[in-house]
Amino acid sequence: MRPTVHDIAAAAGVSLATVDRVLNRRPGVRHVTREKVETAIRDLGYVRDLAAANLAKGRVYPLTFILPASDNSFMHGLNAEIRAAIARSAAERTDIRIVEVPAFDPQALVRELETVAAEKPSGVALVATDAPDVRTAVDRLVHDGIPVVTLVSDLTGSLRHHYAGVDNIAAGRTAARLLGRFLGGAKGEIAVLAGSMLVRDHRERLEGFASVTAQEFPALHLLPVLEGRDDPETAHMLIADALGKNDGIVGIYSLGAGNRGLIRALKEKAVDRALTVIAHELTVHTRAALLDGTIDAILNQDAGHEVRSAIRVLKAKADGLAVIDAQERIRLDIFLKDNLP
Amino acid sequence: MRPTVHDIAAAAGVSLATVDRVLNRRPGVRHVTREKVETAIRDLGYVRDLAAANLAKGRVYPLTFILPASDNSFMHGLNAEIRAAIARSAAERTDIRIVEVPAFDPQALVRELETVAAEKPSGVALVATDAPDVRTAVDRLVHDGIPVVTLVSDLTGSLRHHYAGVDNIAAGRTAARLLGRFLGGAKGEIAVLAGSMLVRDHRERLEGFASVTAQEFPALHLLPVLEGRDDPETAHMLIADALGKNDGIVGIYSLGAGNRGLIRALKEKAVDRALTVIAHELTVHTRAALLDGTIDAILNQDAGHEVRSAIRVLKAKADGLAVIDAQERIRLDIFLKDNLP
DNA sequence: CATTTTTTGATTTACGTACATCAAAATTGG
DNA sequence: CCAATTTTGATGTACGTAAATCAAAAAATG
Numbered sequence: 001m002r003p004t005v006h007d008i009a010a011a012a013g014v015s016l017a018t019v020d021r022v023l024n025r026r027p028g029v030r031h032v033t034r035e036k037v038e039t040a041i042r043d044l045g046y047v048r049d050l051a052a053a054n055l056a057k058g059r060v061y062p063l064t065f066i067l068p069a070s071d072n073s074f075m076h077g078l079n080a081e082i083r084a085a086i087a088r089s090a091a092e093r094t095d096i097r098i099v100e101v102p103a104f105d106p107q108a109l110v111r112e113l114e115t116v117a118a119e120k121p122s123g124v125a126l127v128a129t130d131a132p133d134v135r136t137a138v139d140r141l142v143h144d145g146i147p148v149v150t151l152v153s154d155l156t157g158s159l160r161h162h163y164a165g166v167d168n169i170a171a172g173r174t175a176a177r178l179l180g181r182f183l184g185g186a187k188g189e190i191a192v193l194a195g196s197m198l199v200r201d202h203r204e205r206l207e208g209f210a211s212v213t214a215q216e217f218p219a220l221h222l223l224p225v226l227e228g229r230d231d232p233e234t235a236h237m238l239i240a241d242a243l244g245k246n247d248g249i250v251g252i253y254s255l256g257a258g259n260r261g262l263i264r265a266l267k268e269k270a271v272d273r274a275l276t277v278i279a280h281e282l283t284v285h286t287r288a289a290l291l292d293g294t295i296d297a298i299l300n301q302d303a304g305h306e307v308r309s310a311i312r313v314l315k316a317k318a319d320g321l322a323v324i325d326a327q328e329r330i331r332l333d334i335f336l337k338d339n340l341p
Numbered sequence: 342m343r344p345t346v347h348d349i350a351a352a353a354g355v356s357l358a359t360v361d362r363v364l365n366r367r368p369g370v371r372h373v374t375r376e377k378v379e380t381a382i383r384d385l386g387y388v389r390d391l392a393a394a395n396l397a398k399g400r401v402y403p404l405t406f407i408l409p410a411s412d413n414s415f416m417h418g419l420n421a422e423i424r425a426a427i428a429r430s431a432a433e434r435t436d437i438r439i440v441e442v443p444a445f446d447p448q449a450l451v452r453e454l455e456t457v458a459a460e461k462p463s464g465v466a467l468v469a470t471d472a473p474d475v476r477t478a479v480d481r482l483v484h485d486g487i488p489v490v491t492l493v494s495d496l497t498g499s500l501r502h503h504y505a506g507v508d509n510i511a512a513g514r515t516a517a518r519l520l521g522r523f524l525g526g527a528k529g530e531i532a533v534l535a536g537s538m539l540v541r542d543h544r545e546r547l548e549g550f551a552s553v554t555a556q557e558f559p560a561l562h563l564l565p566v567l568e569g570r571d572d573p574e575t576a577h578m579l580i581a582d583a584l585g586k587n588d589g590i591v592g593i594y595s596l597g598a599g600n601r602g603l604i605r606a607l608k609e610k611a612v613d614r615a616l617t618v619i620a621h622e623l624t625v626h627t628r629a630a631l632l633d634g635t636i637d638a639i640l641n642q643d644a645g646h647e648v649r650s651a652i653r654v655l656k657a658k659a660d661g662l663a664v665i666d667a668q669e670r671i672r673l674d675i676f677l678k679d680n681l682p
Numbered sequence: 683c684a685t686t687t688t689t690t691g692a693t694t695t696a697c698g699t700a701c702a703t704c705a706a707a708a709t710t711g712g
Numbered sequence: 713c714c715a716a717t718t719t720t721g722a723t724g725t726a727c728g729t730a731a732a733t734c735a736a737a738a739a740a741t742g
Contacts, residue, residue, distance in 0.1 A: 002431055004728060015691040020730070028689060030739090047431060051392040052728035055697045090343055090388060173679035181637075184525025212679065296522075304667050326645050329682060334675040338514035338553065341670060345698060356721045361700070369719060371709090393698035396727050689738065700726080709718065 003044040012040035023048065050319065054093060061315050062095045064116050065151070065307075066126040068103035072230050072257040073283035074303065078127075078152070081307040094311060097121075104198055106131035113137040123147040123314030125164070128155035130200040147317035149310045152301070153201040161317050164310040166301045166332045168201045172208025172255065174332060175278045178297050179251050180217035182276045187219040188250030191242050195230035195256030205255040205280070220251070228258050236261030243269040254279040263289045282335060290337055300333040344385040353381035364389065391660065395434060402656050403436045405457050406492070406648075407467040409444035413571050413598040414624035415644065419468075419493070422648040435652060438462075445539055447472035454478040464488040464655030466505070469496035471541040488658035490651045493642070494542045502658050505651040507642045507673045509542045513549025513596065515673060516619045519638050520592050521558035523617045528560040529591030532583050536571035536597030546596040546621070561592070569599050577602030584610040595620040604630045623676060631678050641674040 009019045014037060021029045022037040029037075040046075053059075065082050067075065079098065086096045099116070101108045109126070110133045116124055117140065124141060128134060128150045135158040141148050142159040149162040179190070190213065194202045206225060213220050226242065228235035235258040243249060243265065252275060254262050259279050263286070266277065279286050282300040289295040309328045316323045350360045355378060362370045363378040370378075381387075394400075406423050408416065420439065427437045440457070442449045450467070451474045457465055458481065465482060469475060469491045476499040482489050483500040490503040520531065531554065535543045547566060554561050567583065569576035576599040584590060584606065593616060595603050600620050604627070607618065620627050623641040630636040650669045657664045 005730095006728085017692075017731095018690060021690090024730070026731090030689060033689075049396075049728055050432065052396050052697090053730070055390075055393050055396060055699095056728075056730040058697060058730095091391065167680070170680045174677055177677050177679055181523045182525075184523075208679070302667075304665075308665075308668060324645075324649075326643075326682075327649060331672070331674060331682075332680050333672060334680075336515055336518050338518055338549070339508070339511045339673050339675075341667075341672075347698085358701095358722075359720060362720090365700070367701090371719060374719080390698055393727090394700070396697095396729095397699040397701085399700095399727060683742100685741080687738100687740070689736105691736075692734090694731100694733085696730080696732105698727105702725085703723085705720105705722080707718100707720070709716105711716075712714095 002049075003046045004049075005046075008037065008040040008044055008046050011044055012037045050321075060093050060095045061122040061318055062119075063097070063123045063125065063311065063314055064119070064121045065096065065098045065310075066109065066112055066116065066124065067098060067100050068127055068129070069100040070103045070230060070257075073260075073285070074257050074281045077283070078303045078307065081304045084304070085307055085311055092311070092315075094315070096311075104129060104196065106134050109134055110137045113141060117141050117144060117146065120144075121146065122318040123149070125149045125151045125310040125314065127152045128158075128160075128200070129153075130155060130198075134158075147314050149313050151306055151310055153199055155200075162310075162313045162323070162328070164306045164313065164328070164330055165201070166330050168204035169208040171280070171299050171332050172205035172210075173212045174208075174334065175205070175253050175255070175297075175299055176209045176212035176217070178334070179253060179276055179278050180213065180220060182296055183217075183220070183251055185219060186250055189221050189223050189246060189248045190251045190253060191223050191226065191239070191246075191249050193226045193228050193235055193239060193252065193254040193256065193258075193262060195258065196227055197225065202256055209253055209255070223249070228256060228261070230257035232258045232261035232264075234258065234261065236265045239265035240269055243273075247273075249275065251276040252278070257281060259283065259289075260285045263294055266294050282333070282340075287340060290335065290340070293337075296336075298333075298335040300335060301330060302333060306330055343390075344387045345390075346387075349378065349381045349385055349387050352385055353378045391662075401434050401436045402463040402659060403460070404438070404464045404466065404652065404655055405460070405462045406437065406439045406651075407450065407453055407457065407465065408439060408441050409468055409470070410441040411444045411571060411598075414601075414626070415598050415622045418624070419644045419648065422645045425645070426648055426652055433652070433656075435656070437652075445470060445537065447475050450475055451478045454482060458482050458485060458487065461485075462487065463659040464490070466490045466492045466651040466655065468493045469499075469501075469541070470494075471496060471539075475499075488655050490654050492647055492651055494540055496541075503651075503654045503664070503669070505647045505654065505669070505671055506542070507671050509545035510549040512621070512640055512673050513546035513551075514553045515549075515675065516546070516594050516596070516638075516640055517550045517553035517558070519675070520594060520617055520619050521554065521561060523637055524558075524561070524592055526560060527591055530562050530564050530587060530589045531592045531594060532564050532567065532580070532587075532590050534567045534569055534576055534580060534593065534595040534597065534599075534603060536599065537568055538566065543597055550594055550596070564590070569597060569602070571598040573599045573602035573605075575599065575602065577606045580606035581610055584614075588614075590616065592617040593619070598622060600624065600630075601626045604635055607635050623674070623681075628681065631676065631681070634678075637677075639674075639676040641676060642671060643674060647671055 005019050009016045101112045106129050138158045148160045150160050152165045154163040226238040277295045278297045280299050346360050350357045442453045447470050479499045489501045491501050493506045495504040567579040618636045619638050621640050
């Protein structure tokens with residue numbers, strides 16, 4: 001049997017109350033006594049029974065998720081996954097709240113972070129907009145002892161405890177290699193469709209993509225990035241226009257959202273052309289396009305895994321526990337027609 | 342606040358003891374009374390607090406993992422992951438035991454299953470050898486109320502509650518498409534290296550691979566399967582021999598273990614040839630080969646995820662709880678040199 | 683050394699559930 | 713209707729920890 005507080009009280013030759021004072025960092029214990037207790041804890045290998053402690057404390061973990069108010073399939077999916085987690089709240093002792101802030105608006109995010117900080121939740125998860133003020137606001141939370149994880153888009157250089165999302169540079173590099181290999185040494189132009197160069201995840205994907213393309217597939221030439229604002233209509237317009245004007249295009253990398261428009265443009269303009277297309281995020285639209293051959297590969301991040309991972313990490317940090325790194329690593333899914341879930 | 346047993350006792354107008362009798366299916370409750378209590382439970386939406394219940398019961402989950410005694414990197418890795426789970430036993434209230442049985446030996450597995458059944462564990466995970474007797478033995482366990490999950494290799498047609506492993510047909514299909522696309526319409530022969538056609542996962546991978554190759558890449562011709570017994574030496578010999586005799590080989594699919602030998606053969610015999618190679622299982626050897634270009638892609642199943650998933654599912658089944666299907670789906674990892682963990 | 687302050691002990695209640703015991707009430711059988 | 717049986721209630725203890733209270737002991741201060 002694992003040792004209990006009674007065992008360490010007996011081993012240290014002190015009372016239960018004193019053990020409790022040491023364990024919960026309450027005042028009123030002499031230095032030497034505290035050390036006796038800590039030694040007993042180490043010697044017996046005592047670890048507090050979290051379930052029992054949470055029961056006694058009536059503990060719940062109030063968690064806040066801050067998301068951009070973006071109207072695309074990916075964000076809807078993320079939202080749905082958080083709501084699914086809310087449905088499990090009772091069993092997981094969580095009390096999760098979702099707040100939405102305008103997208104691409106650092107100041108709005110900063111204000112919300114300040115509001116949230118005042119509520120002193122057990123943890124905060126946010127889809128970060130990459131700006132110095134946001135970094136400062138996040139660091140402030142961390143400094144106040146509130147665990148913070150970034151979701152989907154990271155905030156490097158900040159003190160956030162964890163990032164629950166994919167390595168976007170690796171994603172871009174992988175996309176480049178897949179495209180290059182699929183094209184098998186062909187020469188031509190590559191169109192890149194992004195949401196916005198203001199968000200870090202898109203910038204990083206482009207960076208990875210451009211770097212591998214340049215180094216390993218010199219026969220391919222990148223056209224200037226098209227910024228579709230993650231909006232299907234804009235994406236449609238941009239891609240239709242590019243395909244109309246330039247018939248040297250042999251491949252397309254869509255690294256953001258709004259793929260519905262991309263797919264429509266491909267079906268209209270590229271029926272007679274052999275284009276190789278790689279897109280991000282598995283949705284009903286990209287899935288159908290993969291199956292009918294309009295898209296050749298989909299890179300995906302599993303929103304459900306990201307949300308569950310963020311919750312696990314926030315709870316663990318709130319309790320000062322270690323996380324299983326391998327479990328919390330969000331993998332880049334590569335989907336071909338054959339391995340769709 | 343969520344309702345407690347006290348609340349349902351009050352709502353049903355009975356005593357705590359009666360509620361307890363109903364909840365724990367103890368005898369001595371009249372039918373009408375039992376219904377009153379069950380109505381109150383439904384009306385208030387009561388769900389028993391598992392943590393408190395487990396605390397009161399002093400519950401632990403004795404789990405048994407049955408593995409083949411195979412000496413390859415993958416099985417070593419699987420073993421290590423289970424031992425890592427054992428290290429977390431205290432926090433997870435598990436009591437995990439590993440037993441090894443001779444590989445490819447259905448009778449030995451059946452005997453072990455019977456031994457294990459006699460110990461009445463809370464759950465059993467096994468790497469299944471595909472044989473009718475094993476199916477019967479597994480069904481027997483399930484019939485006795487013991488949750489069973491198959492690990493890595495499934496036992497279709499049995500009553501096992503869950504399979505913690507990848508879809509091997511999809512894996513084979515994916516390998517074929519990757520190889521076909523990487524070869525970009527080239528004509529030639531494909532060598533397939535397997536462990537043994539006696540294990541289901543290898544058969545399924547081959548089946549998926551052959552089917553996509555035949556349908557979608559008719560320019561590629563599969564050579565008869567080489568069975569390397571998951572052994573590096575045998576694999577080396579077989580591949581070196583094939584490469585020496587046949588210079589029409591343009592691609593290799595290694596769907597089993599023993600890749601150390603494959604890689605050695607490639608470095609000796611194929612320095613001057615442009616071979617496209619797809620292999621299974623990320624190990625130190627395949628990782629290095631991917632990075633130096635000897636292998637073009639690695640398909641992988643994450644042993645850590647499989648083990649953690651098996652444990653979660655067994656515990657949930659033991660408690661009669663639902664599992665989050667999306668969380669327990671073991672994904673096929675596709676690694677290129679750019680997205681290695 | 684007396685007094686104040688700090689440290690420690692002893693004890694109790696609580697969290698939500700499980701389980702056991704004994705008495706009281708209700709039901710059933712004859 | 714009485715006795716035997718079944719059903720129900722009341723109560724207590726336990727799991728391992730948190731947290732509070734009050735008294736007792738020890739240490740520090742003058």
